[in-house]
Amino acid sequence: MTLVLSAKPKLFYLSNQQLQTISKRLLSTSVKRQTNRLTNGLIKTHHQQNRSNNRQNQKIALVSGIVIVGSYIAFNQSNYYNLDTLPSSPSSGKAPKLLEDNKKFYSTSTNSQSISHQQHKEGVFLLNDEQVSRKLRQFEESYFVNRGKGVVRYDICQLPSNSPIEDDRAEEIVQVPILQDNNIKTSTDWMFFGVFDGHGGWTTSSKLRDQLIGYVIHELGTIYKPVQGEENLRYVPNSATIDQAIKNGFLKLDHEIVTKNIEKLLLDGNKAKAAELLMPALSGSCALLSFYDTNSKMLKVAVTGDSRAILGSFKDNRWTVRQLSIDQTGANPTEVARIISEHPDEPKVIRNGRVLGGLEPTRAFGDCRYKLPATIQEKIYKQFFGRSLPNQLNSPPYVTAEPVISTTKINPDNNDFLVMASDGLYEMLSNEEIIGLVVKWMEKEKMIKPQKSIWNYFNKDNNLPEVSDITQDKSSKKPFRRLSTNQGFMLQDNNVSTHLIRNALSNGGSKEQTAMLISIPNPVSRRYRDDLTVTVVFFGKDHNNIIQNNNNGTSTVGNDQGQLEVNSQATAGGLDASKPKL
Known part of the structure; x- marks a missing residue:
């Protein structure tokens, strides 16, 4: 009898007698010889030692040089069984029932110690306190700002849920010589802090990390006009002009991502560049960018999407929180009215x-599925790759990257601090809780003195x-990943x-809840928590005290030439962690 296996696996149903005959022949030729030599140029036996407890040797038939790995017939060296009658169960003495007809024709199950190991399938174990802290601190960074310009420190931390994390962030400080209205020559620092919450992949947020601040600086450079005769000295424009420059930076970068790169791809048809040019357009990202001018002490917050910035302040003998950005989603009545x-x-x-x-944010970078005409998208998908069009795509664009900008005067005397975060944080904590947690932390770090009041006397x-x-506008979403109203906290x-x-x-x-959520591996963790990115900026005047309290007594004088100093005590994970770039 000649057994022929085709290159495309097919399933042949053989009778029990035929299977028994084939198995006897294989056993008589391969098991007795225990060799890997070719038999008549057709059948080659290969012995693999099974690591399971019964230590069975399996035979894989190789016919006409074609290896069929996915499906095979396994035989025990000492016995083979008629498929109609399987061995009795030791406990019951009865043959176990297989399906409805007591027959098991074939199995394609993988070896639990081979492919599962290669795919890193592991058990889920609850992390201990040390492991939880190590994972939380893996991507934390902290910096002292030694420039004496009103920002004394900023801290950052990220916790991935997706792999790789779809969030990103960027910070930059630029010194600009300016001429004030009273003809006084001075300099100001432009301080930028960005949080970028990606969705549908990490490529768009990565693009924003690398380019958005640069685009905004370029646009600001066009409106801070040079002083005649002193090219390095700049006139300061009005606030509305600055807002428009920031918007232009956002829109021009999104135009490059969604329109110019796709036009370039369709014109030259270079498939080698398809991933680099298409992925940032197909995925999407929210953007939250804060711009602080240290001379005017004006803080501008530009938001595209649903990441959020809040300001904590102590004035009139109480702590307050004000939301500096309003979530731009399909649940915001203002955004809904605009789109309609x-x-x-x-x-x-x-x-x-x-x-x-389909898309929750009503403003975002990328997301070309909601911006490009159907005819263009169909060309992209036909020639390269992509996703199916949204239902009822009639009159795009529906989504814009244009930000909404708020302007706030910072007062260091009020212990002002800024919290910027992707929406994953606000799904778990309210604005009041976030500010309260920062205040408690500042008291522990001796950055502020605990406030003495009747409320605090009775407060535990x-x-x-x-x-x-x-906050005037209360339309932003409230925490929904909460099961408890307990006001306890960890410090x-x-x-x-x-x-x-x-x-x-x-x-x-x-602590148990924290350990449980951190112990869940990705991608399953995404069901229970989002990627988390948090940046906190502390405004103030007495910079040296901050350094003394947090850097083992070492004091650094702030000046125009001062550099950022890494706060090693709050940078446990190191500074070498970065997300892949296209």
């Missing part, structure tokens, strides 16, 4: 709180201070952003 007015013939353009029923040590939300991190993430995961101060 732009698409009057599509009353259902927002469905279930999402653009065309494990409770947060009372914080009043003075064990030197980095305040790490401190916020730890407490966000704790569900009201539970």
